[in-house]
Amino acid sequence: MSIRYPNGKAYSPMHKEGTQLKTVNKVSYGNRGMSLEEDINSSNEYYLAKGIAVIHKKPTPLQIVKVDYPKRSAAVIKEAYFQQASTTDYNGVFEGKYIDFEAKETKNKTSFPLKNFHKHQIEHMRQVINQHGICFSLLRFSAIDEVYLLDAKHLCSFWSDQENSRKSIPKKEIEVLGHVIPLGLYPRIDYLSIVKGIYFS
Numbered sequence: 001m002s003i004r005y006p007n008g009k010a011y012s013p014m015h016k017e018g019t020q021l022k023t024v025n026k027v028s029y030g031n032r033g034m035s036l037e038e039d040i041n042s043s044n045e046y047y048l049a050k051g052i053a054v055i056h057k058k059p060t061p062l063q064i065v066k067v068d069y070p071k072r073s074a075a076v077i078k079e080a081y082f083q084q085a086s087t088t089d090y091n092g093v094f095e096g097k098y099i100d101f102e103a104k105e106t107k108n109k110t111s112f113p114l115k116n117f118h119k120h121q122i123e124h125m126r127q128v129i130n131q132h133g134i135c136f137s138l139l140r141f142s143a144i145d146e147v148y149l150l151d152a153k154h155l156c157s158f159w160s161d162q163e164n165s166r167k168s169i170p171k172k173e174i175e176v177l178g179h180v181i182p183l184g185l186y187p188r189i190d191y192l193s194i195v196k197g198i199y200f201s
Contacts, residue, residue, distance in 0.1 A: 035105075036103050036104075036105045036138070036140045036142075036147070036189075037057070037089070037103060039188040039189050040057075040089075040090065040103055040138065040189055040191075041057060042187065042188050043187035043188050043189045043190065043191065044056065044057075044090070044092075046186055046187040047094075047187065047192060052094070052192065053092060053093065053094035053095070053099070053192055054092045054093050054094075055090055055091065055092030055093070055094065055099055056090065056091070056092055057089055057090055058087070058088070058089060058090065058091060087120065087121060087124040088100055088101060088102040088121055088124055088125065088135075089101065089102050089103045090102075090103065094134075094192055094195065094196075095196070095200065097133070097134050097199070097200075098128075098131075098133040098134065099133070099134050099195070100124075100125070100128045100133055100134070100135045101135065101136045101137060101138060101152075102117070102121055102125070102137045102138070103137070103138045103140075104116045104117065104137060104138070104139055104140070105139070105140035105141075105142050106139075106140070106141060106142065107142055107143050108141065108143070108168070108171075109141060109143050109144060109171070110170065110171050111168035111169060111170050111171055112139050112141075112168055112169045112171065112174060113167065113168045114158060114159060114162055114166070114167055114168055114169065115167070117137075117155070117159065122155070122156055122159045125137075125152040125155065125156060126152075126156055128152070129152055129153060129156075134195065134199050135151075135152035136149050136150060136151050136152050136155075136195075137149075137150050137152065137155050138150075138181070138189070138191060139174060139178070141171065145183070146180060147180070147181045147183065147189055147191075148174050148175070148178040148179060148180055148181065149178055149179045149181055149191055149194050149195070149198075150169075150174060150177060150178040150179075151177070151178075151198070154177045154178070155169075179194045179197075179198065181194055
């Protein structure tokens with residue numbers, strides 16, 4: 001199937017940092033073979049099954065251009081375009097509060113590139129903050145398999161600092177401003193325990 005961006009550029013199914021579709025290639029973390037997205041999806045399924053929260057990955061809207069019908073009972077999409085720029089990856093409800101967050105990962109060990117984020121995502125996060133929603137980003141350093149929760153207000157601040165030639169967030173600052181999330185089995189990434197400690201105390 002051919003999928004194209006709104007500008008007409010063809011989508012290449014190669015994983016690139018900062019892209020919205022991150023499920024094409026699996027990345028191995030200590031032979032676990034789970035990407036950050038897969039780990040979060042698995043954690044969300046656990047939360048849902050246990051009645052803890054209802055949080056889902058937002059679908060990427062597509063404009064279907066060409067469809068083939070090899071059988072009367074089946075349709076095959078041959079060409080489609082990303083209909084619009086997406087906002088953040090996930091949203092939902094946790095203990096009566098609106099949750100909205102973006103998930104990103106990098107192979108860098110000492111900093112997190114700001115190019116992984118997009119202007120429309122930052123603008124969306126600011127809008128959520130203005131409405132008093134809980135908004136943050138989950139950042140994974142894949143080389144060392146560490147995941148941090150960074151509040152959106154800090155991310156927005158770092159984003160604004162790009163005007164001063166800052167192109168990445170030093171890991172040391174993420175360690176100070178963010179919150180490391182212990183990795184487990186069920187759930188794999190228990191980010192809601194961190195959320196509860198930060199936003200519900």
